[in-house]
Amino acid sequence: MSLSFLLKPVVGKLRQYLPCIFTLLSIIPALSQGSGSAVILQYHHVSHETPKITSVTPETFRKHINYLAENKFNVMPLVDLVEALRNRKTLPEKTVAITFDDAYLSIYTEAFPILREQGLPFTIFVTPAPVDKNYQKFLSWAQLREMTEAGATLANHTMNHAHSVERLPGETRAQWRSRFRQDLDMTEARIREQTGQSVKMFAWTF
Template sequence: MKRLFSYLLLLLTTTAYSADSAVFLQYHHVSEHTPRSTSVTPDQLQQHLDYLDDNGFSVKSIVDVVDSIRDGKPLPDKTIVITFDDAFKDIYENAFPLLKEKGYPFTIFVAIGPVDKNYHQYLSWEQLREMGQRGATIANHSITHSHMVVKHPGETQQQWVNRNRDEIQKTEARIKQQTGQSVKLFAWPFGEANPELRQLLVSMGYVGFGQQSGVVGSLSDFTLLPRYPMAADYAEMRGFRTKVNSLPLPIAKQRPDSAMVRDDNLKPSLTLELAEGDFQKNQLKCYASNAGEVPVKWLDDKKTRFSTVTPNNLPVGRSRYNCTAPSMDGRHYYWYSHQWLRLNKDGTAID
């Protein structure tokens, strides 16, 4: 009943979105010597943190923010969550000192295989424990960081589900053994998930995180929460300022509810139904990662439902449709992103 009341209140107000939403940032490497496509430099991270500090943002614990949004509890305006994926050593060397100086909590989603094998490029359990004692949340990113949507040769559906369940459970147990933490937050490797895996996560009591851009709000899918990837050109300050000041485009329904691209439909249409919000519907625009701006087709007179589609076949790998609309005062963007995943002909995925 409490959640129903919170949902109804959300629909009846135009200010609730800013009070129960948060921007989640996703980093990988923090280094000048790692691949640019997955890296920010230490100077860039310093600029990001200084901007948050100088402009009244509240950097909060991931557990507190997720719990608050799910339970309908208010958050400070301009709430930010900082996350890192994969557990690279440069997080400890280059990011941890900056975060510690600011007193900012952060999260590391750990793929435990390279950590257990003491790979040179990865954090050690000792370093993870130290950061955990200084405000870091240590969370689940699988053992192998494999493409979880892909079945092994000869594997049945149930064997595939059981294998993924086992990997998540073993990772969580290892993190708890080494750090004492078990928060049941899971970041999908490569941001890839399908409906069956998302349902598995629900049955296990986990919250899931993707790699599609957007803002987490009360209408978000808690099996695949959005995060803004921070790397390469996406980490430049102009874009950073826009993203950390953005709000969740309130999506009441979407079709399809899957990332998977079928071979007989390589130009998939996305249909979205909007809840009420303080945004300019006439200025809503959508973009496909393989085509730039794409048409928005309104499906009703009140402009509550629309569809969008790319004119080009989606390539093998991951693609996105992003839809944004400016707020009524023009100071913020409302943002939503849907990730697509097209597999190779043999059912494998690409990194």
């Protein structure tokens, strides 16, 4: 049976599942390198209704989490994982961390209940501006605080999700560095003000 024949039934749906495929395939080579490595699983939306390129469905997310549990993966808080790698500590085999970017509402409504069932830690890289403005489909500070009380970590993802490395027209490198540093400081202060957390981790936008 030819490969092209096998692929025909799924070609139309392949784009929908690419984020899931890449996420799961990325585990294999990294975890084969031994106890000096780990994998970070990074998500955005967990929803049927959001852009497929940045989304997994709740059903697929549950399959991911069940797979980790059934195969006895060691799921660590990202801050502990980073600290262990920084200090060249030996990590248990099959170590992973779970993260989300942007603070979308579906993290709370869809992913959080699944993670809480398994007692798994996770990190949300928060962009505070849409949270402050109560944008639709974004988390509230109350929801973020509830998740931190259940073991979630909140980290820095810039204030407005602007392009991290692009300079403004006419902006020098020194001016960009100053503006970017100010943005990071404001974001960190806002997260600390609302939740008491300040872990000094940052996920680049774009």
